């Protein structure tokens with residue numbers, strides 16, 4: 436029997452920032468999948484909930500199973516629904532194992548699983564749609580792990596030409612005059628799983644309108660867990676955010692060892708008020724979510 440559309444496979448968090456929806460699920464060691472439908476990207480793929488299948492681009496940060504287990508189902512279910520093969524951007528060191536896993540599933544299933552696999556490394560840029568790109572940067576989590584910024588590239592008319600009529604502009608263009616400058620608008624940065632690194636050194640990260648960052652651990656006795664697992668502890672998050680200028684900061688990947696209400700309180704106590712007011716705790720019930 437076909438599942439009704441109003442009965443999705445997962446109960447996902449749904450938040451909205453201005454016109455942008457962010458849907459997903461993220462609990463450390465359980466599952467992480469965060470989709471932004473309007474940008475046509477899904478950061479990590481968790482267990483491939485139904486709601487993300489129609490998104491064309493999966494931006495995989497690393498190969499841990501709670502972030503990557505859904506790859507084969509995502510690809511195969513798109514095929515089942517008659518959609519084009521999904522594109523998976525993956526750290527290039529994972530390209531071969533992902534091919535192997537997809538081929539193995541094809542053998543189990545008895546039909547080939549169509550896929551567009553793209554190996555990426557820090558510094559690469561991949562076109563998502565016209566004017567929209569995913570830029571890749573390194574993170575400190577596992578071998579080859581990366582994060583992504585989705586940015587828009589536009590042209591902005593130089594101030595000296597701003598008051599010209601369209602006729603005059605056409606004339607200048609005919610003469611070969613460069614009347615505009617290229618500009619970049621970083622919309623969202625997803626750090627994936629990572630230890631602290633000074634990401635503010637990269638302007639497109641510190642200036643992203645939305646920052647999606649993990650902060651897995653909160654309590655003092657969990658600092659060693661953060662070190663071992665290469666995750667962020669609240670002390671590191673506080674350090675990281677001190678140099679960031681993001682309008683909205685979404686915290687993901689909170690351990691289930693700490694209650695969200697406690698994590699929220701500790702964030703409030705640790706961060707300056709002007710930073711705390713920008714925070715959305717992704718799985719927070721009040722923010723829409725965790726049952």
Ligand SMILES: [Zn+2]
Nearest residue numbers: 463464499628
């Ligand atoms: Zn994780």
Ligand SMILES: [Zn+2]
Nearest residue numbers: 497499576628
């Ligand atoms: Zn991980």
